[in-house]
Amino acid sequence: MDHQHQAAFDISSQAHQHDFSHHTNQGEQRTLIVLTLTAITMVIEIVAGTWFGSMALLADGWHMGTHVAAFAITIFVYRYARKHVNNPKFSFGTGKVSSLGGFASAIALAVVSLLMIIESITRFFEPQAIAFNQAILVAVIGLLVNLVSAWILKDDHHHHHDEEHSHSHQDHNLRAAYMHVLADALTSLLAIFALLAGKYAGLNWLDPVMGIVGALVISKWAWGLISLTSSHLLDQQCQTTENRVREALKDEEIEITDLHVWHLGEKSLSAVISIRSEAPRSLIAYKQLLQHIPKLRHVSIEVHK
Known part of the structure; x- marks a missing residue:
């Protein structure tokens, strides 16, 4: 039986925010x-x-x-x-x-x-x-x-x-x-x-x-x-950030089955990631792997065992 869990979060904090304008x-x-x-x-x-x-x-x-x-x-x-x-x-x-x-x-x-x-x-x-x-x-x-x-x-x-x-x-x-x-x-x-x-x-x-x-x-x-x-x-795919996400999640136990990265604003990116793994980790662990990527502010992760 296929098990899965998913969550969306602000990559910079636990609070779920949608302010991506950065205006002064x-x-x-x-x-x-x-x-x-x-x-x-x-x-x-x-x-x-x-x-x-x-x-x-x-x-x-x-x-x-x-x-x-x-x-x-x-x-x-x-x-x-x-x-x-x-x-x-x-x-x-x-x-x-x-x-x-x-x-x-x-x-x-x-x-x-x-x-x-x-x-x-x-x-x-x-x-x-x-x-x-x-x-x-x-x-x-x-x-x-x-x-x-x-x-x-x-x-x-x-x-x-x-x-x-x-x-x-x-x-x-x-x-x-x-x-x-x-x-x-x-x-x-x-x-x-x-x-x-x-x-x-x-x-x-x-x-x-x-x-x-x-x-x-x-x-x-x-x-x-x-x-x-x-x-x-038009939500064009951000290839540079996509490559960084793949590199950050590069692991013999992790297979990325679906990945989309696009702009939410001038300085903010969102990502939707689907992962398959024999030994799934916690969502916090995946978040820590991605938190160093510039401009990545909103991430949704779906994990399949």
Whole structure:
């Protein structure tokens, strides 16, 4: 007769928890400050780019606009996850709200980058007069805002460890926001370069070229975010952690008959393990074998004799 027993537990403690969001109030406050600064600069650059005829400046403004949306989604994630952290309607908590928001933001970014490319190509065939002095001034202001935003976010970004020594207080949302403002700074530099080249060397064609370059930067970021978030949302198997689980349970008396490892949030993994053994151990013993594996927070084990 086949005997079996099973249990689910939080790998980090005996208490059974479903909070896998790892968000901080400090991160929310800093992101809100950066969102406000970026939104103000976005409006100034879009209006100035349209008024002064600079596609590079307009592209920088739209690039900032996409990150305003990203920051807004980040703040929504903080608040929604905190509000519903103990809501029983969510089987594994609200850890994936961040991935869902990031996926939606990435789709919007891809659409904006496509519109920027179309507009830039149009400017090649229908060039417009550019008020260089005014456009350069606004682009410099945008760059300064990006640098200030990076300074506001930098402290949390620098407290970064590798995966093997990852701690629950790290805020990946805030680190992503830090990378966004760096991308904005790069786009501002491209706009300034194009405007200076047009003013002093007559290379006006560089302005729409920099618009295309900015669009490509956005589309690359969007594709990377789509790939990352979709793997979380679709519960893609985490191969590295799966191999670590197999190695930890490697024993002549243990046969793993079924194993699934997937993301519950940005920094939390779940595992379902089915084991067959001639001499079954206690569930606590199996837990101790797995507790050193990074990010593994929720484990269900089924043991067959």
